[in-house]
Amino acid sequence: MITVYGIKNCDTCRNALKALKEQGREHSFHDLRVDGLREESVVQWLDAAGWEKLLNRRGTTWRKLPEAERENLDELKIKRLLLDNPTLIKRPVFELAGEVVVGFDAAAKARLDELTAD
Template sequence: MILYGISTCDTCKKALKALERAGKPVTFRDIRAQPLDEAEIAAIVAEFGDKAVNRQSTTYRSFSDFLKASEPEAQIKAQPTVMKRPVIQADRWYLGWDAETEATLTA
């Protein structure tokens, strides 16, 4: 299982700790230190579409009008931290960390 996020994200930290406590093998991928390649971005956007971009983030709000009107792939490529976090690749893809995702992945 791969958890894509950033090391300073509280939600990513919470998810990582919960998965480790449950004894799940998880690899943390800091998307700042190891940026996503085009294939990874395409796979995430294919799975989640526009939901892959966190439009509430300060990163998104700082985008130019041109970038805000761009495709999600271009937005994530320009600034990876605009991606909603965490993105977890396991038996399938998961976006975010809520009670349902936690129950599924820590069972």
């Protein structure tokens, strides 16, 4: 089963969930705002995808951060920022078969297809 982490009002998350449903892929949704975020998940995602891919620098949350918070980034600072501000995570994040896939672009869709192929 695919676990989809995201935010219910995120258009990309909604598109991903709709696509999974249409394809008949079994999945569950974990809303980062409602259900929270575990440190273990963030550590796993950072290890699997790297902070450059996981950190959403395009969103409002990033732009609203003080400049000092956006400078001199390292993995420890990123982990703290993501735990304090889950909306800084690029969405959606998929967990399946021990793998982590971030986003819903063509490459992410192809990887999901590979991981769910029978």
